[in-house]
Amino acid sequence: MKVAMLGTGAIAPVALAAMNAAVGISVEALWCRQHSRQRGETLARDYGIPRVYTDCRALFREADVDTAYIALVNPVHFAYAREALLAGKNVILEKPFCTRWAQTRELADLARGKGLFLVL
Known part of the structure; x- marks a missing residue:
C-alpha cells in the first residue's frame, strides 16, 4: 500500500x-x-517521506499513492475524504468519519461506486 498522509497534527507522528x-x-x-x-518538512525528513505538498489536488494527481490517510480535524474529514475518493484513492479516516451521518453515507456510496475502500 502506498500512502499519502494528510495532516501534521498530533496523531500524524503516531500514525x-x-x-x-x-x-x-x-x-x-x-x-x-x-x-x-x-x-511537514520535518515529519517528512523524520519518517523518510519523499514528497511534501501544500496543494492536495496536486498530491492526488502527481503522487504515486493508492491510499490517503486523513489525519485532520473532524470538521474537514468529509471534504478531504471526498476529494481523495473522487481522485480514485482509498481512504483511511480518523474517528469520527464525519460530523454528519449524511456525509458518511455519501462517502460510503462514493467509495462503493468506485470500488475503493473507506475505513476507520
Whole structure:
C-alpha cells in the first residue's frame, strides 16, 4: 500500500511510526497547509517521506499513492475524504468519519461506486 498522509497534527507522528513499522506500507507523500510547511518538512525528513505538498489536488494527481490517510480535524474529514475518493484513492479516516451521518453515507456510496475502500 502506498500512502499519502494528510495532516501534521498530533496523531500524524503516531500514525507514521505505525505505518513505518508495518510490512507492505510505504508513505510516499505528505500534505500540509502552507503555514505548516516547516512541520511537514520535518515529519517528512523524520519518517523518510519523499514528497511534501501544500496543494492536495496536486498530491492526488502527481503522487504515486493508492491510499490517503486523513489525519485532520473532524470538521474537514468529509471534504478531504471526498476529494481523495473522487481522485480514485482509498481512504483511511480518523474517528469520527464525519460530523454528519449524511456525509458518511455519501462517502460510503462514493467509495462503493468506485470500488475503493473507506475505513476507520
